[in-house]
Amino acid sequence: MRDILPNQARRWDLVEQKLTRVLQQHAYEAIRLPLLEFTELFARGVGEATDIVEKEMYTLADRDGDSLSLRPEGTASSVRMLQEHGLLYNQTQRVYYAGPMFRYEKPQKGRYRQFYQIGAEAYGFTGPDIDAELIGMAWACWQGLGVESMVNLEINTLGSSEDRQQYRTALVEFLTPKSEQLDDDSRRRLTTNPMRILDSKNPVTQALLNDAPKLPDFVDAQSREHYEGLKQLLVAMQIPFRENPNLVRGLDYYTHTVFEWVTQDLGSQGAVCAGGRYDGLVERLGGRATPGVGFAIGLDRVVLLHEIAVANAEPESEDRSADVYLCVTQPECNGAALVVANALRAALPTLRVRQHMGGGNLKKQLKKADACGAVAAILIDDDSLDQRALTIKHLRDASMGQQTLAFDAGIARLQQL
Numbered sequence: 538m539r540d541i542l543p544n545q546a547r548r549w550d551l552v553e554q555k556l557t558r559v560l561q562q563h564a565y566e567a568i569r570l571p572l573l574e575f576t577e578l579f580a581r582g583v584g585e586a587t588d589i590v591e592k593e594m595y596t597l598a599d600r601d602g603d604s605l606s607l608r609p610e611g612t613a614s615s616v617r618m619l620q621e622h623g624l625l626y627n628q629t630q631r632v633y634y635a636g637p638m639f640r641y642e643k644p645q646k647g648r649y650r651q652f653y654q655i656g657a658e659a660y661g662f663t664g665p666d667i668d669a670e671l672i673g674m675a676w677a678c679w680q681g682l683g684v685e686s687m688v689n690l691e692i693n694t695l696g697s698s699e700d701r702q703q704y705r706t707a708l709v710e711f712l713t714p715k716s717e718q719l720d721d722d723s724r725r726r727l728t729t730n731p732m733r734i735l736d737s738k739n740p741v742t743q744a745l746l747n748d749a750p751k752l753p754d755f756v757d758a759q760s761r762e763h764y765e766g767l768k769q770l771l772v773a774m775q776i777p778f779r780e781n782p783n784l785v786r787g788l789d790y791y792t793h794t795v796f797e798w799v800t801q802d803l804g805s806q807g808a809v810c811a812g813g814r815y816d817g818l819v820e821r822l823g824g825r826a827t828p829g830v831g832f833a834i835g836l837d838r839v840v841l842l843h844e845i846a847v848a849n850a851e852p853e854s855e856d857r858s859a860d861v862y863l864c865v866t867q868p869e870c871n872g873a874a875l876v877v878a879n880a881l882r883a884a885l886p887t888l889r890v891r892q893h894m895g896g897g898n899l900k901k902q903l904k905k906a907d908a909c910g911a912v913a914a915i916l917i918d919d920d921s922l923d924q925r926a927l928t929i930k931h932l933r934d935a936s937m938g939q940q941t942l943a944f945d946a947g948i949a950r951l952q953q954l
């Protein structure tokens with residue numbers, strides 16, 4: 538688990554704001570999920586045989602012996618929440634969540650044990666139009682961040698859960714006689730979660746799979762129609778995509794549409810967003826059959842992408858922790874400075890105003906002002922309050938010097954900086 542320091546957190550805030558803004562523009566509503574749930578929820582929702590439940594959860598015993606787990610993902614909790622509060626009954630829902638998820642994985646660039654997701658989900662819709670809306674929303678996210686040229690969309694259909702079952706059986710029949718040639722993980726998965734074998738990065742396993750039964754051949758007419766419908770909508774929306782018949786997802790709950798946005802720019806941790814349809818999940822968690830579809834964006838990886846995109850556009854990204862810095866010319870002016878600082882914040886709500894603390898001569902204070910990257914220092918003296926005047930010292934352009942202006946004129950000047 539890693540720390541996110543102020544100079545990184547600034548970028549995180551920016552990226553998060555841009556992403557949530559896109560979701561809000563689509564009228565998805567925020568929900569806040571608990572960090573801990575009963576382990577049982579994930580075992581049933583995500584699936585007993587998945588990597589997540591088998592070996593990646595942080596599980597602890599409560600004081601009264603209940604088994605709880607830190608959430609490894611958000612969808613199971615969303616279903617539980619909406620279900621528990623009667624919000625799936627006879628209605629549709631479009632919601633999003635954001636926050637940390639926890640998985641015990643091998644940490645490396647782009648893969649962490651506490652990582653962050655922003656996820657969107659829609660419940661109660663059966664058609665491919667909502668799948669397209671969600672994919673379009675992710676696309677709008679990439680455009681909003683200026684990383685759309687760095688990501689590629691891959692799609693596939695898993696068919697209905699019956700189709701999936703039949704395919705699973707055929708795949709196991711095909712691979713079992715060849716199990717000696719499979720890599721260790723894949724051999725284990727043959728009995729636990731065979732479809733994940735398609736995901737294997739092992740070249741020998743991949744070669745074996747060339748002649749294996751193909752999932753698309755097992756997909757029924759209705760599911761195929763859904764998939765064709767989605768593809769037409771993506772074309773209409775001018776969202777480029779690639780069909781990848783080997784795309785399966787690590788979580789058990791997917792049916793029909795699955796998709797992933799991948800990048801070449803982050804090494805082997807290439808997936809920045811993954812999602813799909815999970816029509817069986819609500820029922821599996823004890824509710825009435827309700828279709829669902831959604832995605833989760835991996836924020837850690839998107840922040841890394843944004844960093845690359847911005848570094849390409851403007852090599853020197855700015856490192857400024859305050860916009861203006863208030864200095865006091867005498868210690869008695871501290872009170873006046875606190876008042877003026879608030880007046881500045883009220884007049885210019887997006888201005889980041891930092892006040893000097895702890896005394897010291899003006900030269901020392903100006904040094905601090907410079908170090909934090911502020912564009913101007915405001916020098917507070919005895920008259921500042923009485924005269925409603927602002928003395929502005931420009932820090933980035935020496936030719937602009939220092940001026941004392943009436944408060945409103947000073948505000949207008951600061952606004953231009």
Ligand code: ATP
Nearest residue numbers: 642647648649652787808809810811833834835837
């Ligand atoms: P991966 O194949 O990279 O392990 P996943 O299939 O386990 O991903 P999902 O559970 O679908 O991922 O989560 C959606 C997104 O969350 C991923 O596409 C990825 O961007 C991000 N993500 C998943 N696990 C991690 C992690 N340990 N660290 C950082 N980001 C992650």
Ligand code: MG
Nearest residue numbers: 588640642787
């Ligand atoms: Mg994973």
